[in-house]
Amino acid sequence: MSRASDTAYQKIRAFILQGDAFPGMQLTEEKLADIAGVSRTPVRDAVQRLENEMLIVRSESKRLSVADWSDGEIDEMFTLRAMLECHAAERAATRMDAKSIGLLSQFNDDLKEAISQKTPDIKAFLDTNRKFHDMILERAQSPRLSKILPALIEQPVVRRTADQYSKDDLEQSGQDHDELIAAFEAGDSRWAGAVMTSHIRRAFHTFSVAAGEQED
Amino acid sequence: MSRASDTAYQKIRAFILQGDAFPGMQLTEEKLADIAGVSRTPVRDAVQRLENEMLIVRSESKRLSVADWSDGEIDEMFTLRAMLECHAAERAATRMDAKSIGLLSQFNDDLKEAISQKTPDIKAFLDTNRKFHDMILERAQSPRLSKILPALIEQPVVRRTADQYSKDDLEQSGQDHDELIAAFEAGDSRWAGAVMTSHIRRAFHTFSVAAGEQED
DNA sequence: GCGCCTTCTATTGTATACAATTGCTATGCG
DNA sequence: CGCATAGCAATTGTATACAATAGAAGGCGC
Helix, strand or coil, rough: CHHHHHHHHHHHHHHHHCCCCCCCCEEEEEHHHHHHHCCHHHHHHHHHHHHHHEEEEEECCCCCEECCHHHHHHHHHHHHHHHHHHHHHHHHHHCCCHHHHHHHHHHHHHHHHHHHHCCCCCHHHHHHHHHHHHHHHHHHCCHHHHHHCCCCCCCCCHHHHHCCCCCCHHHHHHHHHHHHHHHHHHCHHHHHHHHHHHHHHHHHHHHHHHHHHHHH | CCHHHHHHHHHHHEEEEEEEECCCECCCHHHHHHHCCCHHHHHHHHHHHHHHHHCCEECCCEEEEEEECCCHHHHHHHHHHHHHHHHHHHHHHHHCHHHHHHHHHHHHHHHHHHHCCCCCCHHHHHHHHHHHHHHHHHCCCCCHHHHHHHHCCCCEEEEEEHCCCCCCHHHHHHHHHHHHHHHHHCCCCHHHHHHHHHHHHHHHHHHHHHHHHHCC
């Protein structure tokens, strides 16, 4: 979309993901327009996008609020993500080239670098991790997947618990990525898919533990 | 969405699916506004929805056109649909109730009725078929799936070749549905998932043959 | 005091006018 | 004659004013 529409999307998204928003919080188009610094028209575009990503929900009377997910929905979200990222990895494995694999290695080096410190740089970790997965999605060369998957990936609940991940968890991610790269180099799509599946399922497990502890 | 926005969506969708639109055809918001009989504002909402369903694409310069899918994309579409409908069937199998199963049976009776004539009523077939699948999706009780799947289901290319399906193909669909119902009654989610997968993959095969013949 | 109806207010939906951008065409120069 | 460029036309993007609708509050009768 266009400039105002995009900035609205980004600012509202940031407001929900990292800002002062809380699940269930009521929103109005006008308030969001203030936050984004634009008029309601581009805000409505942005809201529709965020609604598709299920970060925002509309009540039956068209009022907006910040999405609040049940445990079941989070579970389902990870399950779908695992299925689709597995599929993406399988496709990518048959469509890789040397340059892309090189980039993947580089991203993963950056990722390891980010968590090698005594206090891991979570933000850098999430950032390079996203780049890594985006690269695979790009190599999957499926417009459909590219439309569906991103909405399942970066999510508020995940973000909110990310800084509780242990160093071991983070390092395991790096190792998964290494194995993915090996599978890509071998052009073995089933291997790549299986590693990706276990990578996501482990992430879910790690998240569950962190989320459980957060409750206490 | 609201009234004008909804009618815009439906009319534009009908225009693409059943109207005079052709793949690659250039569209302007104003023309679509004329077709829908509303102003550009609700049209933009509708267009965004259709863009998400990939019925409409925007060029890099934001101009709109009717989507034109490659064979590879159609293939991928069926693959994703098979994966996700399989998952939906698996979930539904553990969440069924007698009333819903009764409705499924009724829908399938209607479907068989529609194709029992010498010249099958394709429109009625597609209609009851959609009801059947919608019911399963509803019982899967997954908001995410409900958001993702519909965009993969009713598609122009499929619609365009539907009237070439043989009576055998249509009857096989009815039998698949019968077996799905049996799996639901047994509460066997793996069974339900497997039947659904083969149901969709067969549909893809049937479509491929029909589409191939259409080219000649 | 309780419940229902009415009125008012807050919020979303739509249209329209205008701004910005993009593509196209024509014209001039080499 | 070809190409670059300037200006024009067409299209999309944004803001704002107004319409419609849903929710809240207050008043009235019972």
